[in-house]
Amino acid sequence: KEEEEPEEEDEEEMGHAETYAEYMPIKLKIGLRHPDPVVETSSLSSVTPPDVWYQTSISEETIDSGWLSALQLEAITYAAQQHETFLPNGDRAGFLIGDGAGVGKGRTIAGIIYENYLLGRKRAVWFSVSNDxxxxxERDLRDIGAKNILVHSLNKFKYGKISSKHNGSVKKGVIFATYSSLIGESQSGGKYKTRLKQLLHWCGExxxxxxxxxxxxxAKNLCPVGSSKPTKTGLAVLELQNKLPKARVVYASATGASEPRNMAYMNRLGIWGEGTPFREFSDFIQAVERRGVGAMEIVAMDMKLRGMYIARQLSFSGVTFKIDEVxxxxEYVKMYNKSVKLWVSARERFQQAADLIDAEQRMKKSMWGQFWSAHQRFFKYLCIASKVKRVVQLAREEIKNGKCVVIGLQSTGEARTLEALEEGGGELNDFVSTAKGVFQSLIEKHFPAPDRKKLFSLLGIDLTAQSNNNSPRDSPCKENKIKKRKGSSSDESESESDASDNEESDNESSKFLSSGDDDDFNPFRDESSEDDEDANSNTNSSFVTSQDAVERAQQMKKELLDKLEKLAEDLPPNTLDELIDELGGPENVAEMTGRKGRVVSNDDGSISYESRSELDVPVEILNITEKQRFMDGDKNIAIISEAASSGISLQADRRAKNQRRRVHMTLELPWSADRAIQQFGRTHRSNQVTAPEYVFLISELAGEQRFASIVAKRLESLGALTHGDRRATETRDLSRFNFDNKYGRNALEIVMKSIVNLDSPMVSPPPDFPGDFFKDVRQGLIGVGLINVEDRSGILTLDKGTWLFRKFLNRILGMEVHQQNALFQYFSDTLNAVIQNAKKNGRYDMGILDLGSGDEKVRKADVKKFLTPGYSTSGHVELYTISVERGMSWDEATKLWAEQTGPDDGFYLSLQIRNNKKTAILVKEVNPKKKLFLIYRPNTGKQLKLETCADLKKKYKKVPSEDALPHWLEQYNSSADTCTHAYWRGNCKKAGLGLVCEVGLRCRTYYVLCGSVLSVWTKVEGVLASVSGTNVKMQIVRLRTEDGQRIVGLIIPANCVSPLVNLLSTSDQS
Structure with a gap:
């Protein structure tokens, strides 16, 4: 134990930053204050944008009446100014607005269009997500006094010239288009038969x-990830920009660069391409992703420095946030475990039937893709259903307390309801179970039991003789196909890209998962080619077996459907319908979703399906009407789905009648943080009387934490990027669920390998597991296809892609409740062990470090300035030498001690003596209920980790101050230049090798590179890589010096300083 203590102290040396700073335009002095407090991340706020030389043409009236606030005018001015410059390749430079919800991005954009309109540029194109x-x-343009600018929908035009007569001779104004309409084309041909050609013609070269x-x-997915191809939309967006090099491009997205990959089409920012440090987008991505989250923050800061990026956010202060575990x-657990058993047997049946009828590889591949995608949706619906009771209970309480409730869902399950309706011939006797529908449609459409008739005709056997009695059997199949069309179109209408989006995301995972699935799922298929030869040689006998096989496969299909019927009695109904019903029916609940109809229970207890639209209101406008009813206080509960989560504002607006505080509950955390932020942005916007409360309902199912983990990750990188800072979303405590990083993947690999005995476990399995943990979990994982059993040898192999965290979490939802929880526990324990190891070896990526925000004293010792070539404006970097003092002198200690009152407060000495010395510490109680103490040490000052009373008493005893004095002074004085190891052991391995050891030092020196770091990025990379290897994280640090100056930059390791200085000074002369 002897040497542990001093090492432990140093685990978290630097505190994490407070993340946001109040925001006010610095260089621009026009306009009225924004109606709400606005913030930007502290790393962005440490750099100032370039000077303003552009004079806007927007009228005094607009400015003085506050139609455009100071913040919005600032964005408009910088965008216009940036548009006056050109990139090295001759294209006009673009501007990125990264403002979050509530800063009024819409008005800013309207302002940019208006500004250009006033200068005679009367045509503009505005792309967005949905037609609504x-x-x-239109409202935004009206609000800023530009009502003469008309807005036309692209998809309402006929194909052909937009300026022609049959399109109403539109010569000026704004064309509003959705990304999906950009790839539309007409079948009839003609010169302008695609939307893209129409637009290009209207704009002119x-x-x-x-x-x-x-x-x-x-418009993301332009950049192919893994095997996914760039989407058509992405390519069209790129082509439009390439064909119109002089256009003034504005990118706007609150989550603009939550992932650097989503920036692929932002080629007007001039971060990559000719004349920049990165030749191609892919070079940029590699550089950034390899260096961790810190790198994106540097990119954001650099863009702000150059005047091409602005990112503000409505301050999240006042917003409360809680995770509610349900x-x-x-009964629920019983029902869940039954479902698990049914899925496991279904997997076996699918497997057997596919082998029986000898399905070909391609068919099997798509079958497994469908199977796992349905599997995931089924369990997702079950997860959500477990929370309905709790939501209803919470919602009723909140309404009693005078608040109003917004409930966020991702998907509505409409397609399943329609299928059930059709089967019942338009009659329903109960709420439709979405989960059942998913499973049923999987079995009906994808179970490998072909139609006899088709099969026979394939085998060349004439069936005319028997076809009559066979036809009824054939028809349901056809109907099924048609049915699917109907169901899917209702789901995939443009406004509700919900289900299709969902499937897209599911298939995204199943796409690159299932590519490995089939061959693995069926390891013995490849060896058994001898059957095939035998089949060819003797059609007759094979015909008999196949007929037999088909019969058996049909039989299996029927059995599965029967079992499902039996299970269906316990399956939960459609969440959305049940919620509305429990909360008092459609007359009390405002529903803003993309579905066309709903299932309601009538007064007499019967159940019927009704269209959502009322007599005088078409479905498109319905959501807007419902929103109004909520904002007017006619309804105090709103339910929103994905479809509604863009562009609908539900905040407690000062202008709305309904000013109750909003409580925003999410039942399923969206797949991605983009969507999460988007949804929270509905209730947290500008001009509100009270800030909302967020409640996340997470059930104790292991995989649920996964949705939370993905969101945590996305929120983290959102914090990281869009708002230049990763701690941004940490005040909102989701970080404990973030596993999808390299430590998580590493831990997952260890877990899976230890279960199939390929590796020894790092931690012991959960002690309270009933039964043999490894054996049971192994069985469970075989059941969800993550572990495959070789048929003949019984050898266990891990499925391809098991290391994909998302796949692991998706799949373990299909294990029995206690198993998935134990497995998850085991995984979490392993993860903690992995992270502890990384910290011990100094390999842990902490995001941005903060110096000088706490009790340390930061001084600038030296600064060198270098000009960087190739930049129009402020192109220079500075290398600061910073000294940080973090100890606590005896005077400070006694001063602090004098203010303390707790019974256990005061000076303590260690019981243990090392190298003839004792440790002196000062202790202060901070949490009397839990008995937690804060510790101050002479060499490192205040410690981050709180100690419990028991731990304290184990190692230390309380002493009068005069006893502590000599020990305190000794360590304080020695720690100015002696590391802890030398102090306690008399020697230090590192110092013995002639290296610098800074553990436990009171004064430390850092070298920080600031300014346009992006422009010298490749040089810095080169130096770092040659000296300290390619995988060293770029450590970003934020400093506040004693005189209040803020510096943000890269830490340059001491051994890289002189080569870097040489390199920079040579390029400086040039």
Missing amino acids: LKYDA DFDGVIVFDECHK LLSQ
């Missing part, structure tokens, strides 16, 4: 007006 947002665009890509993260009832 056209109304918002020399077009220098505005093109806005709003919510532009939706306990599962006995």
